[in-house]
Amino acid sequence: MNVLPLTHPGKRRPRLTLLALGGTIAGKANQSTVYAGYQAAVADISEVLSSVPELSGVADIQTRQLFQVASQDMASQHLLALGKEINVLLSRPDCDGVVITQGTNTLEETSFFLNLVVRSHKPVVVTGAMRPSTSLSADGPMNLYRASVVAASPQARGRGVMVVMNDQILGARDVHKTDTMTVDSFKAPLFGVMGLVADNVCHFYRSGIRCHTLDSEFDISETQELPKVDIVYGYQDDDRALLDACVESGSKGVVLAGAGTAAISARLVPAVKDAIASGVAVVRVSRSSLGLVGHNVEFDDDVYGTSSGDTLNPAKARILLMLALTRFSSRASIQACFDRY
Numbered sequence: 001m002n003v004l005p006l007t008h009p010g011k012r013r014p015r016l017t018l019l020a021l022g023g024t025i026a027g028k029a030n031q032s033t034v035y036a037g038y039q040a041a042v043a044d045i046s047e048v049l050s051s052v053p054e055l056s057g058v059a060d061i062q063t064r065q066l067f068q069v070a071s072q073d074m075a076s077q078h079l080l081a082l083g084k085e086i087n088v089l090l091s092r093p094d095c096d097g098v099v100i101t102q103g104t105n106t107l108e109e110t111s112f113f114l115n116l117v118v119r120s121h122k123p124v125v126v127t128g129a130m131r132p133s134t135s136l137s138a139d140g141p142m143n144l145y146r147a148s149v150v151a152a153s154p155q156a157r158g159r160g161v162m163v164v165m166n167d168q169i170l171g172a173r174d175v176h177k178t179d180t181m182t183v184d185s186f187k188a189p190l191f192g193v194m195g196l197v198a199d200n201v202c203h204f205y206r207s208g209i210r211c212h213t214l215d216s217e218f219d220i221s222e223t224q225e226l227p228k229v230d231i232v233y234g235y236q237d238d239d240r241a242l243l244d245a246c247v248e249s250g251s252k253g254v255v256l257a258g259a260g261t262a263a264i265s266a267r268l269v270p271a272v273k274d275a276i277a278s279g280v281a282v283v284r285v286s287r288s289s290l291g292l293v294g295h296n297v298e299f300d301d302d303v304y305g306t307s308s309g310d311t312l313n314p315a316k317a318r319i320l321l322m323l324a325l326t327r328f329s330s331r332a333s334i335q336a337c338f339d340r341y
């Protein structure tokens with residue numbers, strides 16, 4: 001078992017910063033039992049916090065309302081601002097960890113991005129809620145509590161960015177939102193949970209071995225903008241129009257979410273060749289929710305110049321490709337990123 005130095009070796013209370021971005025955890029509905037009339041991102045962080053007075057028993061908590069958005073409205077500018085803010089906070093000796101509350105719709109993308117750009121071993125934990133704060137049995141308060149327990153724990157250091165939902169600790173690389181409604185929506189079906197939170201204690205069982213945080217080569221401290229990367233979905237009857245439109249509108253990279261092991265239809269192959277000839281990086285991932293897309297499997301990546309996206313889903317592959325393109329342009333280097341992260 002890897003034993004990491006303690007941030008706050010029992011001498012003082014942990015100090016956490018809570019960054020609020022919006023989402024359903026800050027959402028309200030007109031009724032407690034239905035979602036009709038529900039709006040995400042309306043309660044501010046002090047209101048969210050007031051529903052969890054027990055947090056004062058976990059840590060000293062500073063709060064900051066960084067954004068107030070539904071997470072589908074987040075964009076790479078939000079990610080860059082968030083990543084930079086976290087790196088500043090974690091460089092300070094008076095911050096032992098960061099908890100982020102955001103909408104669940106794109107929580108996978110934010111957490112994976114942070115996993116690749118945070119420059120610290122201090123815990124960073126992302127959480128949210130499947131039910132608005134006004135719901136009967138709202139899940140947000142307990143998720144926030146559990147996330148703070150994990151962020152305050154010295155055992156959580158060095159494990160990369162984590163997502164805490166429904167009493168489970170999930171690695172940012174592997175977590176999927178698997179269900180549109182249920183409170184156990186967040187899972188890591190391929191590789192399993194990293195740990196559990198029970199009775200105010202976190203129990204860790206495994207860590208991912210793909211590079212993250214301090215082992216990552218992505219430095220966003222000077223980055224003003226991320227390269228435009230789009231996703232094109234493969235389906236029966238697909239044609240080249242959408243891929244061509246990406247190239248024409250200035251995409252620097254395209255994630256192709258192909259069927260099965262990221263198979264690409266014969267209809268799309270000429271457009272893939274043209275995209276690559278014009279300098280656009282093309283990465284194949286699967287539109288199936290789980291499984292490996294191996295190199296040269298189902299498609300001859302080495303002949304066409306595409307990269308294979310390993311086990312990443314399309315949204316996460318897009319995050320990695322944006323970051324990869326901030327540093328690299330060659331296909332070999334981009335493929336190496338998908339093999340490493």
Ligand code: SIN
Nearest residue numbers: 024070071103104105
């Ligand atoms: C959002 O992602 O902002 C809304 C949905 C949610 O938080 O579950």
